[in-house]
């Protein structure tokens with residue numbers, strides 16, 4: 001069998017992984033990245049510790065996905081499992097928001113806000129502080145093992161591990177009370193399940209941000225594969241002005257750039273690149289749009305006294321226009337950005353409206369399948385139901401259950417009210433689901449294919465009508 005990983009001439013079809021040693025960049029975009037990193041990390045680490053008073057006995061964490069209590073909390077908003085469609089809405093908002101941002105500014109999400117980018121940036125900063133900048137790190141890696149080298153590597157990995165532990169613990173306390181969980185950790189009462197999750201997330205953070213780095217973006221993340229479908233020629237992306245930079249060459253001794261390009265082939269744009277690519281080769285899947293090559297090249301251009309932005313955040317349309325000496329413009333309003341923007345606003349408006357108008361009490365009625373109906377000794381027909389009353393308010397409520405649609409229909413609720421009553425009162429504690437076994441009987445000879453169960457809250461006045469099926473002989 002021929003080896004599928006080798007071409008017929010014996011050469012490997014796969015390039016060996018090349019370790020990337022990003023050099024420190026300084027400039028406008030590096031400053032933006034630092035500020036965005038600081039903001040996002042502060043939000044991430046502080047948010048689970050913020051409290052929000054929801055009354056006695058209720059979870060008081062402002063942002064909490066309480067898996068055991070089956071509730072989601074976001075400040076004043078409380079989501080029950082039955083309202084999981086809000087999650088769908090948030091996912092749609094996130095996806096369309098990403099399309100919108102990509103159509104406008106290319107891979108700005110990847111370059112500035114993606115969790116992988118932010119943590120890789122932090123891990124590389126730690127590495128740089130301990131092992132030095134690019135050249136020092138390359139030199140250190142080439143050196144034979146020594147006590148000093150082992151010491152530096154151990155210190156770096158130790159700090160990475162502490163960051164990974166803190167990051168993953170913070171992730172876990174979004175799913176269980178932050179104060180209680182952390183107290184449990186220090187008193188040795190943390191469950192095995194929680195400790196296992198902590199270990200898994202710590203290992204992932206450590207490996208992805210410390211060692212896999214750009215490989216996550218290039219090989220694991222699906223987003224680069226289809227983000228090009230979001231671009232058009234007016235999207236702002238990181239581009240190299242080849243028409244101005246080429247033909248490249250070393251710095252002219254006399255400082256005269258006439259008859260040649262502005263690129264002095266210093267390679268700084270490649271050295272600062274966290275994915276190790278050369279943007280001068282054109283737009284590439286591995287470019288995460290971090291714009292650090294712009295900072296690097298602008299520094300070079302400033303030293304040479306040449307105009308800035310040989311590499312810039314610009315559109316392909318503008319690059320073509322510039323090459324031809326035409327005027328350029330930033331076109332943010334385009335059919336695709338208008339459509340994405342409109343969808344975004346529509347979904348957001350629907351979600352806000354539904355949230356504002358949603359009921360805090362609701363009922364689910366399940367018709368019994370076996371038996372579908374029972375003929376009683378007096379000729380009446382009886383159907384059984386399981387009625388679940390969701391009281392999503394903190395305070396207890398009493399609900400009045402009655403029937404409509406079939407004259408003479410009566411109710412029996414096991415454990416509540418009298419037999420064959422017209423209405424029955426059902427008490428439901430606050431923040432719970434009350435489950436009741438309900439029998440509905442219709443008189444002999446009455447016709448029915450369904451029946452209306454009406455639930456009225458004596459506490460809030462809310463009225464819910466549920467159209468339940470009703471089975472009769474021959475139906």
Ligand code: SF4
Nearest residue numbers: 273287288290291293
């Ligand atoms: S080419 Fe430039 S923008 Fe793209 S990833 Fe590299 S440094 Fe960032």
Ligand code: SF4
Nearest residue numbers: 263264266267269297
């Ligand atoms: S940093 Fe600028 S001048 Fe240097 S190689 Fe890159 S494009 Fe050319």
